[in-house]
Amino acid sequence: MKRSILLLSLLAVGATASAQSYLHDFEENYVDNRTQWVEQIDWETGETTWVEEEVSERVFVNPTAGGFTYSLANGEQFDQYHAMDRAAWQRESNTSSFTSGDWALKGSSDNALNVVRDENFNFDGGFFSSYTAGDAYAIWSSVSVTFEGYRDGALVDSFDMDLTAGLFVGTTGRLTNIDELRIFGTGTNSYWPLGELIMDDLSFSEVTTQAVPEPTSMAALGLGGLALLRRRRKSA
Incomplete structure (x- = not known):
C-alpha cells in the first residue's frame, strides 16, 4: 500500500x-473625515433630520489588492462606514452582526456596484446585509442581492440570494473566470428600486488551470x- x-x-x-486569493475587508484604502450633509435617524421613532457636519465616513479609494477597481454604475464612489457607530449593523441584543474589523462598504439605492480587473478572476463570495433600521427593513433597503459575472462584455453567469434585515449573510454561489462583477440589490419601494446594501469580506482569486x-x-x-x-x- x-x-x-x-x-x-x-x-x-x-x-x-495553488491560486492566489484576495480578501477585501475595507479596513484600508479610504479618505477620512469629510464635511457633508448627513441624515441622522432616530431608530426608535423613525424620525430623520439632515445636518451638515464632519463625520467619520470614509470614501473608498481604488485600486485594491490584486488590482481590482470598485465603482458605481454612475461613476460615483461607494462609501465606507464605521459599523460600530451605526444602529444599522446592530441586532436587538446590541451584539454586532459584523463579520470582521470595524468597517464595511455601503452601497447606493440607485446604482449597481461594479468590480473590474484587467485580468480575469474568480469571485468566491462575501457577506451582505440590508441597510436596515435595527432588525427591521427600511423603505430603502434591499431584500435580495444579485451577482452577475461578465467576460469581454458578455454575461456568463449569475446567481442571487435573499438578505436578512440586521444580519450579514454569506454567499453560497461563485462566479469563475470573469473580468467584471456586478452586484445590485432589489428593494420593495418604487422610489429606491435597487435598495441599499452593506457588504464586507469580499473574496477573490486568480484563474488557474491544472498543469497536466x-x-x-x-x-x-x-x-x-x-x-x-x-x-x-x-x-x-
Missing part, C-alpha cells in the same frame, strides 16, 4: 497549482517511480 501511495504521489507532482504533464513526461515519471520501487524491493 505504501509503495502504491508513493507512486501516485510522484505522478501527481506538478499536476496542480505531457504524455512523454508522464511516461518518464512513471518509469522513475517503478525504478524506485524495484530498487526498494531489491534492498528489502
Whole structure:
C-alpha cells in the first residue's frame, strides 16, 4: 500500500497549482473625515433630520489588492462606514452582526456596484446585509442581492440570494473566470428600486488551470517511480 501511495504521489507532482486569493475587508484604502450633509435617524421613532457636519465616513479609494477597481454604475464612489457607530449593523441584543474589523462598504439605492480587473478572476463570495433600521427593513433597503459575472462584455453567469434585515449573510454561489462583477440589490419601494446594501469580506482569486504533464513526461515519471520501487524491493 505504501509503495502504491508513493507512486501516485510522484505522478501527481506538478499536476496542480495553488491560486492566489484576495480578501477585501475595507479596513484600508479610504479618505477620512469629510464635511457633508448627513441624515441622522432616530431608530426608535423613525424620525430623520439632515445636518451638515464632519463625520467619520470614509470614501473608498481604488485600486485594491490584486488590482481590482470598485465603482458605481454612475461613476460615483461607494462609501465606507464605521459599523460600530451605526444602529444599522446592530441586532436587538446590541451584539454586532459584523463579520470582521470595524468597517464595511455601503452601497447606493440607485446604482449597481461594479468590480473590474484587467485580468480575469474568480469571485468566491462575501457577506451582505440590508441597510436596515435595527432588525427591521427600511423603505430603502434591499431584500435580495444579485451577482452577475461578465467576460469581454458578455454575461456568463449569475446567481442571487435573499438578505436578512440586521444580519450579514454569506454567499453560497461563485462566479469563475470573469473580468467584471456586478452586484445590485432589489428593494420593495418604487422610489429606491435597487435598495441599499452593506457588504464586507469580499473574496477573490486568480484563474488557474491544472498543469497536466505531457504524455512523454508522464511516461518518464512513471518509469522513475517503478525504478524506485524495484530498487526498494531489491534492498528489502
